[in-house]
């Protein structure tokens with residue numbers, strides 16, 4: 001890792017910034033929308049950035065998905081719009097298992113369309129009664145001749161209702177399997193929502209006696225978790241990138257406000273603890289950014305071998321985003337509380353990142369166990 005991003009990544013970052021600024025005028029509307037914003041989807045498709053989400057052999061840019069590329073792009077998108085960031089990220093998160101272990105014909109059918117954003121991807125793991133403890137899911141998968149049957153209820157699924165397919169985690173015998181279910185398959189129904197404090201394309205998805213060809217199975221029977229883990233290992237660090245981008249946008253808002261607004265004859269940026277709050281935010285963002293780039297560059301080489309560092313970056317950057325947005329609201333006084341203002345949107349959008357892609361407490365628990373294990377091993 002160098003301390004400067006290599007030219008290829010700086011170029012991708014610049015391209016992502018361009019797309020973000022081209023749709024910035026729609027950010028407030030799109031971030032409030034429970035369905036995919038057509039203008040943002042189109043801009044993202046035209047940018048070619050979707051090609052970072054699938055392998056070269058299926059219309060992607062790189063031989064395999066590059067965590068550093070995805071991370072720097074998310075950093076550039078999220079500061080402008082969580083909706084835009086979500087549209088981009090889910091194309092990778094919702095299709096990586098297929099890229100790694102899908103049937104050739106099924107990959108050929110979907111992945112090039114994912115790269116072009118002609119098909120929106122979704123990954124359906126969570127259930128009404130199961131979040132972090134994924135091994136307890138109850139969705140059932142069973143094979144019958146040349147078809148696979150899926151029965152179950154998935155909850156809080158990003159892109160539900162707009163997705164073209166769902167990669168579904170289910171229980172099969174004593175293990176867990178993954179199956180790709182095209183959204184139009186009979187028996188698949190979606191109820192949009194719930195509406196979050198930071199709105200999201202989200203829905204509940206029911207699978208009632210859903211049958212797909214056996215070729216739609218992804219990986220081996222009982223082989224789901226290594227593929228889920230590979231997905232997390234590739235994309236978890238990109239949440240850190242998004243969090244850094246969002247925190248930077250919040251600091252920029254706070255700076256704009258505190259350097260212009262004067263109280264007691266001085267700019268707010270010179271008053272009382274405000275300079276310290278600004279500097280503390282800057283410091284924490286730079287710390288999080290360095291860790292994020294380092295973790296992402298390692299994950300790009302070996303995602304699973306560097307999962308600990310990706311988890312550290314995810315926790316550090318999302319907690320930073322929480323603190324920085326909170327401080328920014330405080331520094332902006334009553335203006336930070338106005339519904340519809342940029343800072344209010346950033347404050348809300350920072351919140352879910354500490355919960356999804358591995359709750360921060362769950363990740364800290366895993367890191368602690370790993371640390372003790374390494375210590376015991378000498």
Ligand SMILES: Cc1cc2nc3c(=O)[nH]c(=O)nc-3n(C[C@H](O)[C@H](O)[C@H](O)COP(=O)(O)OP(=O)(O)OC[C@H]3O[C@@H](n4cnc5c(N)ncnc54)[C@H](O)[C@@H]3O)c2cc1C
Nearest residue numbers: 123124125126131132156157158352356359360361362365
């Ligand atoms: C905006 C958004 C989008 C989402 N999109 C998707 C999607 O596309 N697909 C999908 O499958 N899911 C999705 N989810 C669900 C998400 O993956 C879950 O919210 C997440 O796994 C946490 O599960 P939970 O919310 O049920 O919390 P719980 O598992 O009930 O945890 C509640 C709290 O307890 C903590 N906790 C839980 N277990 C432990 C432990 N062992 N040690 C210490 N602390 C613990 C957690 O960190 C959390 O703070 C989405 C969620 C959100 C908010």
